[in-house]
Amino acid sequence: MPEDRNERLLTWLRDAHAMEREADTMLRTMGSRLEHYPQLRARIEQHVDETRGQMETLERCIEQLGGSTSTAKDAMGSVMATIHAMGNAMMEDEVAKGTGLSYAFEHLEIATYRALVLAAREAGQEEIAAACETILAEEVAMADWLFANQPDVIREFLARDAEGVDAKR
Numbered sequence: 001m002p003e004d005r006n007e008r009l010l011t012w013l014r015d016a017h018a019m020e021r022e023a024d025t026m027l028r029t030m031g032s033r034l035e036h037y038p039q040l041r042a043r044i045e046q047h048v049d050e051t052r053g054q055m056e057t058l059e060r061c062i063e064q065l066g067g068s069t070s071t072a073k074d075a076m077g078s079v080m081a082t083i084h085a086m087g088n089a090m091m092e093d094e095v096a097k098g099t100g101l102s103y104a105f106e107h108l109e110i111a112t113y114r115a116l117v118l119a120a121r122e123a124g125q126e127e128i129a130a131a132c133e134t135i136l137a138e139e140v141a142m143a144d145w146l147f148a149n150q151p152d153v154i155r156e157f158l159a160r161d162a163e164g165v166d167a168k169r
């Protein structure tokens with residue numbers, strides 16, 4: 001049976017919350033490990049703060065629809081993030097892989113919020129649509145920053161690597 005529009009919206013908001021839990025763990029792990037890439041680290045730390053705010057916004061939207069966050073989905077997000085972060089940490093080019101993974105993840109977030117804005121609007125939940133648009137703008141800004149700064153990160157990595165100094169993170 002098809003879910004009614006508020007139920008679909010609620011499901012997607014909870015999925016987004018679990019996704020942000022994953023982002024939070026992944027970004028915090030990556031940010032705290034970076035030693036030689038201060039600009040990347042600073043931008044990641046800024047986005048960790050934004051991610052915390054996004055989770056609170058999502059919680060308010062979920063409560064507005066009479067729901068609560070899904071512990072099981074959030075736990076799964078956390079497990080996925082730990083697997084990602086551990087996989088990255090094992091690579092000798094951790095910073096390069098991490099930057100790529102972050103860029104990819106931001107685009108998953110962008111697609112998620114674009115869908116959420118539409119679902120909220122279809123359900124007549126303008127306030128939730130506006131909240132998701134605000135989050136969407138933060139994800140786009142982070143993706144743009146990563147796109148613009150990836151060359152600097154990669155050049156720095158290659159230079160350190162060629163010098164034989166610690167380049168990994």
Ligand SMILES: [Fe+2]
Pocket residue numbers: 020023051054109139
């Ligand atoms: Fe996010």
